[in-house]
Amino acid sequence: MLLLSYKDSILTSRGRLEDWRMDTIHWHGIAQERFKRYEKWINTDGQLCGSYAAAVFLAYLQDYEPPFHLPRFVRQMDSADGENLVHYLRLFIQPLGLATIPLQVSWGISRFCRYMDQPYWARLTPIGGWERTVKRIDQGLPLIVGLNKKLGSTYGNHWVVAYAYGEDQNGKRWVKVHDNWGNYRAVVPAKWLMSTVSFKEIGEIKQTNEN
Incomplete structure (x- = not known):
């Protein structure tokens, strides 16, 4: 568990990423520094967030969660270049x-x-985004989550990679994500979450190896 108080970025209703002072939050999850490598994996097309979120998700697993691996012609381990991986996933x-x-x-x-x-x-889980996010992150794994416009998402309908979750002092739930818009430590309200995509098998393999 991490107890942090700091500035993060959130997409405002005006459509800009701005610094935003959060209250003290108890964060659970993966260190955000691990996702800085993928900071410039930006979906400039506007329609390809599914492929970009998948690329960040799989690259993280390649870098930090063996036995998952990718061929070198797709992506080399620890590479900050995701163009080829996005191409294949697309x-x-x-x-x-x-x-x-x-x-x-x-x-x-x-x-x-x-x-x-x-x-x-x-x-795939079509509903119950918060519950699945907590479960996977507690296993030490990131996951792809869908943000839903009808639930208030100012990203619109959008795919991101979630890697930490927390609650503020008022009991409001938050999720830290790589948003493939240029922010690898964006913070979004948990109420925006809808569907999720994750790997159950890697969590099972990880637990088996630790026993």
Whole structure:
């Protein structure tokens, strides 16, 4: 558990990323510095957030969660260059470059893993975003989460990678994410969360190795 008080960035209703002073929050999860490597993995197209979120998610697993790995022709371990990985994932998730629904993201990642000879299957949860986020992060793993415009998301409908969660002194829940808009430590309200995409199998392998 981390007890932090600091400035973070949140997308305001005016559409800008601004510094925002948060109250003291008890954070649980992965250190944000691990995601700085992927800071410049920015979705400039506007429709490819599913592929970019998948790239950050899989790159993190390659860098920090063996036995997951990627071939060197797709991405070298610890590389700050994600262009090639995004390219390959787009072929499986967004071949037409259109916005994605949750099933396309999970199915596309699963097909990509099979193609890369990785025995992992992406698990989709269409609702219960907060509960799944807490469960996966407590396993020490990031996950892809969908932010829903109808739930108040000022990103609109958008895919991000969540890696920490917390509550402020008023009991309000927050999630720290890599937003693929240029901010690897964005903080969003948990009420924006809808669907999630994650790997159950890596958590099981990790627990087995620790026993």
